[in-house]
Amino acid sequence: MAIDTTTTTPSVRDPLDPPRLSPRDRLVLFVLCAAQFMVALDFSVLNVALPVLGADLGMSTTALQWAVTAFALPSGGFLLLFGRVGDLYGRRRLFLAGLALFGAASLLATFAWDPASFLTGRALQGLGAAAIVPTGMSLLTTTFPEGPARDRALGISGTLLSLGFTVGMVAGGALTDTLGWRSTMGLLTGFALLVLPLAPGLLPESRTPERPRLDVPGAVTVTAGLLSLIYALSTAADHGFGRTDVIVTLVAGVLLLAAFVAVESRSPAPLVSLPMLRRRTVAWGNLGGLVTFSMMSTVVFVLTLYLQETLRLSAFETGLVFGVQGVLSVVAGAFTPRFVGRFGARRTLVASLAGQGALVAALLGLNTHTWSVWLATAAVSLASMCHLGAIISYGLTVTSGVPDAEQGLATGLVTSTQQVGLTVGIPLLGVLATTADDLLSGVHTVLALDAGFVLATAALVGLGLRSRRGQLPPAER
Structure with missing residues (x-):
């Protein structure tokens, strides 16, 4: 909405208008989002390269799972601790240390000469990610004040998080086929070298004013x-x-x-304030985040199996299906902050979860006919738009009304929920597809349960965030 600058009457910004960011704010946002994108990329860029990597380094098929687990263990296990350490001793300091460690670890993984050196690099990458993610998120939420500016910043961050995972799946296959598996780790080294020199001069130090105590x-x-x-x-x-x-x-x-x-x-x-966990925004918001991450990761897993084993698509063709998902995620990232400004984070979270569940249910129409690829592409792409809406709105829900001194803790909870969600979905539901006598039947079972979980969670979160009068309290909107 245009603002008439010729009148002295104060103007109120339309919540659908995106807030203007200063050039410095844009640079700060670029640095923080580039670091988050780099970590998201690391979750998926290596997946399609694992067979080639195993043959090159002499790793057995069983040992290859450690290429993923070695990263997941420290990246998830140390999130809460590092979020609180950043609160107490300096978020900027820990963010920079995490970036430096991640870059060095990626370089080690790039030039790994045996399984032990490669897995060491992956574990150190995970440790660096555990420092980058909560401190980067808390620097973002303390740099951009609560309201439209933070909504937009978290919208861009959430978009790049989803896009990084998708780009990793597509880029991993292309890089492995053309330059070899080491180029996937080299890409991460390049990202770290891009972000690290810019960060010290742009990011302000941020910590609690009280005397540190861990x-x-x-x-x-x-x-x-x-x-x-x-x-x-x-x-x-x-x-x-x-x-x-x-x-x-x-x-x-x-x-x-x-x-x-x-x-x-x-x-x-x-380390974690139990009264904070009793805040409805924190408890119900994190439940929504846990379910949206775990259930969407499961959908991606079973659809990858279905597309390659039932429809006989190549790895590259499968990557293109998820590439459409990434493009629409960018669109969702641009519009979600506007929906939050218009309808509030709670309503956006509930609507996003409901949309994700309904679109996953639509995938029950998949069969052995080749036209099913179009249904898969359309439904998973639209479901991913809703998924991204849930990611952004659950982050806003959990961090809203939290004092700056506890933003590292709140964002540590957000990112821990994210990591646990990415980890639990496939073991809990994905095995139903891989162990079924008929893959398509197993995929249908997983999708039905997946959709049911998401829709039930949408209802629970909607009810849980309502006050006795049916409205969210002002401090928790």
Whole structure:
């Protein structure tokens, strides 16, 4: 909406108008989003290169799962800890350290000479990502004030998160076919070298004003618990839940997280404030985030199997299907902040979850005919638009009304939910497709359960975020 500058009457910005950012704000946003894009790229760029990588480094098929697990363990296990460390000792400092570690680790993985050196590089990449993601998100939320500016910034960040995962799937195959698997790790090194020199002069330091104090027992129990849980679920995705190490680490993870809750309830300076977890925006928002990530990752997994094994598409053709998904995600990222400004984060989250669930249900029409590729492309692309709307609105829901001093903690919860969601979906549902006697029947079972979970969550989140009068309190909108 145009603003008449010739009148002295104050003008109110239309919530559908995107806020203007200063040149410096744009540069800050570029640095933070480029780092998030780099981490998202790392989640998928190596997937299609694994068989070639294994043959080159002499890794067995069973050992290849560690190329993924070695990254997932530290990147998920240390998120909450590093989010709080950034709050206490400086988010900018930890963000820069994470970038430097990620770049060096990517270089090590690029020139790895044996499985041990490669897996070391992957583990260090995960550790760097665990420092980059929560501190980058908290720098974003403290740099851009709550309202349209933050909505737009988180919209761009969420778009690049989704786009990075999709670009990784397409670029990974193209790079591996033309330049070899090492180029996928070299790409990440290049991103780190691009962002790291710009960050120190642009990003302000940000930390809590109080004297730093770290909850060591809480840090130990939550980190060990998340590491155990992620290991169990990552391993179960390839080997099932019957293995002894999966059972032991799954039980240990649950017990350690229960111990963490007990520790936090008695700690004078808790790593996670239990009153914060009791905030409806934090609890229900993170539930929406957990479900949207876990269920969408499962859809991508089973559709990849379906397209290649049932419809006999090549890896490159399959990548093109998900490439359309990435393009529409960019569109969704541009429009979601406008919907948030018009309807609020809660309504956008609920509507996005409902749309994702309905479009996944539409995939139940897939069959063995080649025209099904068009249904798959259309439904998963539109579902991804809704998925991105849920990503952006759940992040806004969880971080709204949280003091700057606790933004690292809030964004650490957001990113931990994201990582756990990406990890749990495939082991819990994906195995139903891979172990079924008929793949198409197994895919239909997974999609039906997936859609049901998302739709049920949309209803629960909608009810959970309503006050007694049926409206979200002003501080939690």
